[in-house]
Amino acid sequence: MDFTLSKEHEMARALFKEFAEKEVKPLAQEVDETEEFPRVTVDKMAKYGFLGIPVPKEYGGQGCDPLTYVMCVEELSKVCGTTGVIVSAHTSLCCDPIMTFGTEEQKQKYLVPLAKGEKLGAFGLTEPGAGTDAQGQQTKAVLDGDEYVINGSKIFITNGKEADVYVIFAVTGMIEKRGRMMKEITSFIVEKGTPGFSFGTKEKKMGIRGSSTYELIFTDCRVPKENMLGKLGQGFKIAMHTLDGGRIGIAAQALGIAEGALDRTIAYTKERKQFGKSIASQQNTQFQLADMATKVQAAQLLVYKAALAKATQKEYGFEAAQAKLYAAEVAMEVTTKAVQLHGGYGYTREYDVERMMRDAKITEIYEGTSEVQRMVISAALLK
């Protein structure tokens, strides 16, 4: 067993780090303050292929592995959690399901421009009454001739309004499963600009404030039946499979936020003087930093292991859930400690750790709360 990164991965990390430092970091505070979507950065990331890292080259992507993609989200999130989740939602939640379940025509039409970064992607599963309980879906799709007519709404959609292509889920009927009537859920690809597809309110969030989070509204929105992703009734499977991959992306985002907070705290505690010496020379600081660094390292190993599982295994939900659960909780703990070690300054918006603590919280909630991850992990243990 070897924990050494390959030459490719070392170079890729250096690239993402340089890009993050030069292009993303200078805007991070402003993006948070203004809550504006960092379109300029997204365009630059598109130019350099960051929006199609794990997509095969024949579909316009970079042909790299999930670990390379994870390192990209990690390095971006070290300096800006908003930028990290834009890439994660686009890649894991939109490119990936089309790549995995799409027809050749759908791949050519949607995946190629998504992977090239010419278009941005989003994913719409959550509804006001259907968060953790995905079966609570109310959005309906009814076949009418050659089109499905979609009615309903989706909330908390990352990249909402900014994206061009949306993978969404809707109830297409009822089916009997294990003696119970269950909703039949089907997945569709919907393009921005389709008549009947509009955007509702923009969420005002605690963190990742530059990430555009909108409600999607479907009112008699007619989508050609060719836009059905996968088979009729396969939607729940597609959603769960997609979220397994998405969780690795969010785990990488959480990891990056934790690493960024740790880096800043190490630097700050060496500079900050109290009682005539740096606070880094106090044993309390040293022990806190040691704990933070150890947990960050453990999180990184779990996240990278999940990325490798995605590359080599058919099922990787267990590894993804463990990585996301642990990385998210470490991100919250490390950023909270980072603010504490910064003292009063850490509570001000002048210091990055304040933003990082707010950004970290969402990683324990979206794409499956920590509680859902524990359900997934324990279900696998007890089956």
Next chain:
Amino acid sequence: MKIVVCIKQVPDTKGGVQFNPDGTLNRAAMLTIMNPDDKSGLEAALRLKDQYGAEVTVVTMGLPKAEDVLREAMAMGADKAVLVTDRVLGGADTWATSQTLAGAIRNLDYDLIITGRQAIDGDTAQVGPQLSEHLNIPVISYAQNIKIDGDSVIVERQFDDRYHVLKAKMPCLITALAELNEPRYMTPGGIFDACKADVTVWGRADLVDVEDSNLGLKGSPTQIAKASDKVRKGKGEKVNLDPAESVDYIVGKLKEKHVI
């Protein structure tokens, strides 16, 4: 069009500078980067490739680990890479380096050679022009803009307070300034391809028309008496005076230092 770009792996000055007992740089012990002027030269070549179509070959002379900088260049878009490495070439000054590069480039077809103006580890700005002498082709140094016009290049050459517009028939050599452009990043897919690509490795035996007496430390006329890391300048002195007093003050200081 065929373009050869000479690039150099140089110590990243952020990582500190270390020396061998003979005064030469201990390159093996330092973190390294692609020399900034060379990176701009490569970017210029890649833009010519994008605009006119070209095959870009990067050449470097150095330790085996200089292969890293070649792979970085390929990840940015260079097509081919040549590493010139041999123990007998070690310790070369600018003369021996340009002789080595000339010996290597004589194996290649080229219309244009681009080098950086100078490397941040030596700051001599000699290798490019020397190389053009050895290959008997024209050189245009300090390029801030490059265009192709048929079988010629039109180059804006930076000068103190203006720039010169020079036209030269190809083949010719251009030395590039870091200000020439903003070099592109690598792409993730480019990195994966570059790591799989072949790098041609040449040693002493592959160099064409070069005498042993012009190679390596022995072939280097430059003798390094002493080398040291850059000494930081002091904070200096800040004064707040009106213009007339300032003139007297400066003249006084210059006299004090025997400058005037």
